[in-house]
Amino acid sequence: MQFDIIIVGAGSAGCVLANRLSANPACRVLLIEAGGSDWHPYIRMPAGIAKLAGHKRFNWGYTTEPEPQLNNRRLWWPRGKVLGGSSAINAMCYVRGAPQDYDRWAEATSEPAWSWEAVLPLFRAMERNTRGANAFHGSSGELGVSDLRHHNVLTDAFIDAGVSFGLDHNADFNGAAQTGVGLYQVTQQGGLRHSSAAAFLAPVRHRPNLTVWTHTLTERVLIDNGRAIGVQVRTRGGASRRIEAGEVVLCGGAINSPHLLLLSGIGPADHLREMGVPLAHHLPSVGENLQDHLDICTLTTCTQPITYDKVSVLAAGLQFWLTRQGIGTSNAAEGGGFMRSRYATDDRCDLQFHFVPALLDDHGRGRLPGYGYTLHACVLHPRSRGQIRLRNADPTVHPRIFANYLSDQDGFDLQRMVEAVRVSRAILGQSAFQPWRGPEIFPGQQVSSGAEIIEFLRQKAETVYHPVGSCRMGQDADSVVDPHLRVRGIAGLRVADASIMPEVLSGNTNAAAMMIGLRASQWLGAKT
Numbered sequence: 001m002q003f004d005i006i007i008v009g010a011g012s013a014g015c016v017l018a019n020r021l022s023a024n025p026a027c028r029v030l031l032i033e034a035g036g037s038d039w040h041p042y043i044r045m046p047a048g049i050a051k052l053a054g055h056k057r058f059n060w061g062y063t064t065e066p067e068p069q070l071n072n073r074r075l076w077w078p079r080g081k082v083l084g085g086s087s088a089i090n091a092m093c094y095v096r097g098a099p100q101d102y103d104r105w106a107e108a109t110s111e112p113a114w115s116w117e118a119v120l121p122l123f124r125a126m127e128r129n130t131r132g133a134n135a136f137h138g139s140s141g142e143l144g145v146s147d148l149r150h151h152n153v154l155t156d157a158f159i160d161a162g163v164s165f166g167l168d169h170n171a172d173f174n175g176a177a178q179t180g181v182g183l184y185q186v187t188q189q190g191g192l193r194h195s196s197a198a199a200f201l202a203p204v205r206h207r208p209n210l211t212v213w214t215h216t217l218t219e220r221v222l223i224d225n226g227r228a229i230g231v232q233v234r235t236r237g238g239a240s241r242r243i244e245a246g247e248v249v250l251c252g253g254a255i256n257s258p259h260l261l262l263l264s265g266i267g268p269a270d271h272l273r274e275m276g277v278p279l280a281h282h283l284p285s286v287g288e289n290l291q292d293h294l295d296i297c298t299l300t301t302c303t304q305p306i307t308y309d310k311v312s313v314l315a316a317g318l319q320f321w322l323t324r325q326g327i328g329t330s331n332a333a334e335g336g337g338f339m340r341s342r343y344a345t346d347d348r349c350d351l352q353f354h355f356v357p358a359l360l361d362d363h364g365r366g367r368l369p370g371y372g373y374t375l376h377a378c379v380l381h382p383r384s385r386g387q388i389r390l391r392n393a394d395p396t397v398h399p400r401i402f403a404n405y406l407s408d409q410d411g412f413d414l415q416r417m418v419e420a421v422r423v424s425r426a427i428l429g430q431s432a433f434q435p436w437r438g439p440e441i442f443p444g445q446q447v448s449s450g451a452e453i454i455e456f457l458r459q460k461a462e463t464v465y466h467p468v469g470s471c472r473m474g475q476d477a478d479s480v481v482d483p484h485l486r487v488r489g490i491a492g493l494r495v496a497d498a499s500i501m502p503e504v505l506s507g508n509t510n511a512a513a514m515m516i517g518l519r520a521s522q523w524l525g526a527k528t
Contacts, residue, residue, distance in 0.1 A: 003030040003211070003245040005524065006231055008218045008260065010035075011085020012196045012510050013497045014251030016126070016517030019142070019200040020526035022210035027525075030243065031201075031212045032233060034256075035081035038088045038197050045320050046186070046193050047328045050308075052089045053364045058082040059089060062255060062398055069406035069414075071458045076363060077401060078465065079255060083214065084197030086253070087510050090465065091333040091354070092186040092193060094145050096123055096174050097505030097512060098348045108502040110475045111483035113519065122518045123174075123511065126200075128189070136175050143199040143514065144189025148334055150326055151183060152357035153306060154373050154436065155335040159183070161430035162337050162353075165423075173338065178506065179349050181337030187510070188331075191324030196514055219395040221248055221264040221493060223280045228493035234395070247492050249520065253513075254467040254499040258287040258388040259399040261471070261480075266490060275390045281489040285480050287388035287399075289472040291504040293352070293378040294405045295464035296417060296457055298424040299359055301438030302371040308332065308358040309371045332356050333376070338507070341419050343412070348506050350380050351420055353427075354464070359441070363462065372441060375428055377420035378464045380506045383408035388470050405461070417461065418453050466509045471499035484523050485516075496520035 005021055007014050010033035018031040035058065042048030042055065052058060060079045066072040080086035099116035106115035113119075124138035130146045133139040162181030163169050170180025187194045204210060215236035222230045222242060230244035250257040261267055265280030267287065272279050311327055320328025333356050338349035354376040359368040386404040391397050406414045421443065428437075439445065443456040471480040480487065481500055487493040498513045505512055 002028070002243065004028045005247045005249065006030045006032065006243060006245040007249050007251055008032050008231060009085065009251035009253065009256060009497065010083050010197060010201065010212065011080060011251060011253055011497065012087045012513035013517030013520070015084065015196040015199070015201040016514050017249060017251060017496060017521050018210060018212075019204050020518065020521035021524060022204055022207045023526060025209055027209060029210050030245065031210065032216050032218055032231070033083055033212070033214045034217045035083065036214050038083040038195060043082070043084075043088050043195070044192050045317065045328050046092060046188060046191075046331050047316060047320070049089070049091060049332055050364060053078065060255070060398070062401060064401040064403045067403060067405055069458065070461060075403065075463055077255070077463055077467065078363065079253060083201065084195030086465070087187065087195040088193070088197060090510055092188060092331040093184040093333060093336065093354070093508050094174065094187050094511055095184070095507035097507045098178050100346070100348050101503070101505045105502055108474055109483035114483070119515055119519070122515050126514060126518055129185070136172070142203070143187060144194035145185050146188045148183055148186060148331065149191055149324070149329040151330065151334040152308065154302070154357040155183065155355055157432045157436065158335045158355040158375070158427070160432035161427050164430045164432060165427045167337060167339055170337070173336075173507070178338045179340065181335065181353070183335050184331070184333065186331050188329070191320070191329045217395060218260060219263065221260065221266075223264065223490060226281070226489070227491040247494070247524065249524070250493070250495045251497045251517065253497050254290065254470045255388060255399065255401065257495050257497055257499045258470040259390070261286045261487070262388075262390050262399070263393065263395050266487065271389060276393045277390070283480060283487075283489060285472060285478050287470050288385070289469040290386035290388060290401075290403065290467060291382060291384075291469040292386070292403055292405070293380065293464045293466040293504065294382065294413070294417065294461050295376050295378040296421055296424075296461045297360060297442060298375045298377070298421065298428060299361065299368075299441040300372055300428055300433070301441060302373055302436045303438045304436055305371050306436070307371045307373060332358065339423070341416060341423065343416050343419060345381075348381070350416065351423065352378050352380055352507055353424070361442070368441070372438070375424045376464060377424045379413060379416040379420060380504070382413050382504070383410075384413050403463070414454065414457070417457050418450060421453050421457070466504060468498040468501040468504045468509055471495045472502050473500040474502060485520050494520065
């Protein structure tokens with residue numbers, strides 16, 4: 001046996017897991033990534049995010065099946081296909097969610113190790129915050145967390161507008177309280193993007209017991225007599241190869257991990273039979289419980305050319321590479337906030353905002369004329385659930401993604417999305433924006449009634465990139481993994497990524513995925 005542990009997926013969780021497990025010289029670790037290196041300047045420079053949206057080299061570029069509640073549109077789901085995974089192409093907002101999120105995980109799993117009290121030390125242990133250590137933050141971990149080195153004057157206007165709307169000014173969304181508006185802290189170090197690969201993998205690539213394969217697609221998990229014994233991969237040259245190990249951990253995320261389980265014959269028997277995949281273990285919940293934050297953007301014209309719509313790439317890039325300052329250090333989604341709407345059902349915030357001082361439509365893939373600014377708003381605790389299913393038995397073919405947005409029976413998700421639009425308009429209508437405010441582009445001044453807003457949502461709502469839950473952990477027999485992330489019915493196989501979350505967090509999911517990798521490493525014997 002060549003390896004002790006195989007990790008499939010060098011994303012947010014996988015890089016953390018590789019770091020911690022390979023710290024033991026006696027543990028031979030193989031990390032497999034379908035994408036390539038993260039060396040590209042668009043990845044290193046934070047503002048390069050504007051160029052990464054449609055970059056097929058770094059992006060799986062998934063699309064959903066036609067969404068019945070969104071005018072049967074196929075929504076684009078970008079996910080990172082590169083060392084660092086989605087942490088290498090995201091907007092770098094460092095958000096952990098609400099403490100109650102993790103207490104709910106602990107309750108759902110009957111495992112105290114998932115409670116807020118238990119996971120906070122993990123977050124602190126992996127964090128190197130430029131503000132220093134306190135009760136909520138660490139300063140000696142691997143992950144760089146920083147204040148923005150540059151932000152736009154319109155982002156200040158957004159914060160002022162949020163305060164005049166009635167929200168508190170919050171300098172730390174990961175501190176004592178989440179509610180309010182402010183600048184996001186970002187996963188950056190020295191002005192550079194600090195992805196999971198940069199933080200956890202790059203510093204330990206030299207370890208002789210750590211092997212990293214890129215451009216290698218994992219086709220299936222090898223199972224013998226109810227135990228995972230390795231994986232079958234396809235190399236860049238197209239050859240298939242079997243690799244054995246004592247333990248296999250899937251870290252592919254909410255799409256790739258359930259996809260690989262299904263390809264390996266672990267899932268609902270009827271579906272696998274229909275797809276021609278030999279059944280290894282009947283586990284009906286694989287691919288179920290898929291959740292995501294649906295997002296809606298309100299766009300307003302800016303009367304002055306102070307936005308990021310027509311920035312000189314040459315000038316910004318030159319300033320960045322020479323000084324690590326200026327627009328090149330911006331993550332675009334500079335400011336944001338959280339609030340409890342009138343529809344909130346518990347103490348947690350149920351709406352989140354991301355403010356971008358530029359016009360952003362269709363994930364930035366289409367350019368709109370002129371100058372403007374965008375306010376994203378998403379509903380944090382959707383009741384709608386989707387699923388991942390095979391399209392066929394070919395591992396190179398993307399799975400079918402049924403997000404099922406706005407499909408909850410009582411219409412609660414739609415009601416809150418309408419509220420998100422109304423609140424967005426109210427914030428952007430505050431006097432703080434008066435010096436720059438032009439006509440509203442989306443929804444547009446002609447859209448005012450509830451029915452018109454609903455039609456706008458059906459035509460324009462998109463993902464805000466937080467899919468989770470498709471390999472749900474729990475104490476019940478219907479869960480995919482147990483509270484220690486072991487796949488039910490298959491020994492030697494675990495899942496450690498955002499797919500195991502019982503419920504989506506109150507915010508961005510990247511930091512929590514890293515924490516999950518850290519917790520998994522402990523259960524696999526690593527010291528953190």
